[in-house]
Amino acid sequence: MASENRPDPDALLRAAAQEGRGRLKVFLGAAPGVGKTWEMLSDGSQRKRAGVDVVVGIVETHGRTETEALTQGHEIVPRRKIDYQGRQLTEMDIDAVLERRPQLVLVDELAHTNAPESRHPKRYQDVEELLDAGIDVYSTINIQHIESLNDIVASFTHVRVRETVPDRILENAEIEVVDIPPDELIERLKQGKVYVPHEATRALTHFFSKSNLSALRELALRRAAQAVDAQMLDYVRQHALAGNWAGGDRVVVAVSELPGADRLVRAGKRLADALHAPWTVVHVETPRDRLFDEEDRKRLADALNLANQLGGMVASVPAASVVGGLKSYAQEVRATQLIVGKSARSRWFEFRHGSVVDRLVRESSEIAIHVLPVGSDALRKTHSQTRSSWSWGTRSAYGSTLLMVATVTVAASALFHILNLGNVALLYLLPVMVSSSLFGLRPGLFAGILSSLAYNFFFLPPTGTLSVNNPENVISIVVLLGVAFVTSQFASRVRDQAELAGSSARQNAALAGFLRQLTATGNDEELMQVICAEIARLFGVRTALLVPSIDGPLLRAATPPENSLDAIEMAAAQWAMDKNQPTGRGSDTLTASDWLFYPMRTASKVVAVIGLARDDGGDPIRSDQIPLLMSLLDQAALVLERMQLEDEMRDIAQLKERDRLRAALLSSVSHDLRTPLTSILGVAQELRTVASPAMVETLEGEAQRLNRFVANLLDMARVEAGVIKLKLEPVDLTDAVASAVHDTRKSLAGHDIILNVPPNFPLVRVDVQLFHHCLINLLDNAGRYADPGSPITVMAERNMGELVLSILDEGPGLPPGRERDVFETFIRIEGSDRSKGGTGLGLAIVKGFAEAMGLSVDAANRGDPRGARFNIRFPEALLVREPDQEQIE
């Protein structure tokens, strides 16, 4: 296939996003005390010696003298002091670093949690901001702080750290492992060379055991190897090298509300990374979900959000049973790897409900199933699937039941003379079945007990008492109760099924209706309104939609209409846009905002963010609504992107057409005007031999002038049409000036040209053609206005931070106060004789071209001798550093 070797657009996009961004290098250690900070500082010193502008953002030396000594050579940005509840805390001053704008900043302890009221809760977020600002960052981290490895480390060290850094931070970073053998580290620990926070001393002996350290070390090395792998893979995809990387795998992680779902998600991420496969976290919504309490919901939402954050997809599948739903979903997405948790449920529970895992293994043979233990929390209540039918029922249910039993009793007494005893028992089945199918188990049992009591009291001999003579009649009572139990079970299951189908249908209907509404809109204005209105209606919230623009997020639609949002909401929207993650109330970032912003993204970019808020100020969205919201936003993002693309395509097509016409017009005008001029000039030259020399000279001179006007006219048209394409390259001013003087020799005839451009001045980076036109016009102008026979000087000088090239004439000069105006189009300054023979275009072209190249021009009057001086100024950035003689040879 032709497309096989085409670069993967996603990989190219990632690379493009990296450009202009600072680069992150992380010094990764297996444990505290391996010397990460020391390594970072000495690397930093090395870069500094190599001429890089390095500062220390924050470094904890923990009083170690070797480390302290290394910081001495660095410029340290003073820390920001924060008073928090009477304590003085210090943090890195991110604004000071941004203002200082070094090329490289050293930031210790990437996983650090900032003091409250800092801009970002986490230091890695500070680092991201620095990277975004184009500053390179060196930082340090221990292996157990990496999000996806957190569980593994905790599983063998039994020490769990709370401060974690998401894996995506490390994905584009260069990773250097700082490694020392475990024995050496233990030795250093014994010598007191390792800083350990006071509260951790208890766990210390265990943590620093040799086996732990070896395992940690292996983990660190493996993670670094994986980073290299991922970067390599990206490279391969970008360049579409025909390589063989694992293909076709797809990881699906099934999560439930049980504790430990987050571990499953992290395991999924690790497996997906190892296989380089896409991965999805799925939650199967069974009727049982209705019984979740707030804690369950939160755990589930956290797991889904974590998946989102780690880069996985999220799905929610309504189904009657976990196994069925999971199986059909796995087939649908062609999963090859399935990760499920096995909960520590009682044997009794498994006996009654069967193990999900066993059934999955039995029923799906194509998929590799990974089973991880979860829900080790032994005290956790184990919901039975049938709990719903245990509900107590309402008071009216019992009332109705009582009424039914009473009615049956009255009817049976009335008919007793034609019925036998067994038929009366059958009659009592009626209220039991009706009650249990309508109201559930408990009212059903109530009906059963009531019926059997009534049956016993009124009909079973001896009547009028509650004693039973005949054992057969005991069976009747048991049957009544049994029927109540069984019926209520079936009835509740049927009710559940119906409700499930309803909920699934509602979701599908919501999605379908949403899509229908979206596709019915004609322009993006309308589309955004519809998105806001529909989301607001479906979730009962206020909504606002913002799109990215050069000036930050732009509010485009809201329900109910809003004119503007507060600064903090705008900041949250911006954050959601930039970081592509939920931001604001109920998320991890900028939680002070009343709104929660979700990015609306497609494969390539964030097209908009949508804000949700509740009037009562509560969390805008319930966890069980997240999957539906995600699907809706995905759909909306796609439609929005398509509409934006269509608009862009239309604009581009129009622009292209206009540019094409313009370019065609210019080149044809250029050709058409010059061809006759060429003939006229040529003929004039030929005529010299036959006609009167004076006449021929006039003819030639005028034709030359016409040629110059035409050139200027065309140049001006190019400037104003904006079709100038710059081709900057290093140019020797000597060459540029010599060429310009050569080309204007005819109009400068009679003037001495004094060249004073030192040959050792730096080369300048300009577009040769445009610069040539600038010089020609300035020289031409000087030639036209200088006193006859006076010299014209071209000189270059170095001033502070710039190089100035000046053209000086001797003559009437410029009218005082009008020095600026001379560069305006069609201004030929009156009041002096500076109006002869020009179109007034020449100097405007000089200005247009110069500014297009980043140069500036100005004009002034000279004192002695009188005359005008025109300056072209080259800023330092356009001067080319002289290459070494060594490099050249």
Place this chain on the structure above:
Amino acid sequence: MSTLARVLIVDDEPHIRRLLKTTLARASYDIVEAETAREALERLSETKPDVVLLDLGLPDRDGLELVPIIKKQTTATLLVVSARDATDQKVAALDLGADDYVTKPFDSEELLARVRTALRHRMHVQGAQSSIVAGDVEIDLVNRRVLKGGNDVHLTPKEFGIVAELAKFPGRVITHQQLLSAVWPNDYERHIEYLRVVIRNIRQKIETDVSRPAIIVNELGIGYRLRGNES
């Protein structure tokens, strides 16, 4: 000149053709004309011209495409005569094998000088010149020496490399790219600033007035030309 040199003029404008014809006839060349690319290729094989003057804006085909075809079919020297002021067109033509270029409107004296130079290169094509004189400077390609006013000038290897490259075809423009790949064959990037600096150093050693170079002259955005005494 023993035989009359033959010049093929390819241009779709009759006025320009007539002008070129008058100018060249004055210097007694034998003239052949062509109006289109097709006609040009026919005339080329029929008349075997020594010099071709080629306009790039032809009605039936882009003149740039014609450059390699003409160079392949004949040994004629190819001069591009074009109104296009975009330097990249000229550079493209030169890099495709054109020997020189003249921009419209042209100075007839300059045009004649270019044609003369072109013809001289044709004659020298078998045994290249071993020594070139430019002003008071003599470049000895065989002994790899440069003399100014009879005194030895010390040039670094790169400096001599550039001078030698220019001196192989005195009077003809050599593009930046040609110079860079001849002297820095292993540099993948176009280090044009190296070239500029080396040229500047050479000029300080051989030019009489460095701010008005007379021996190594710059062709704006295209390359350099060594102006020998004969050119």
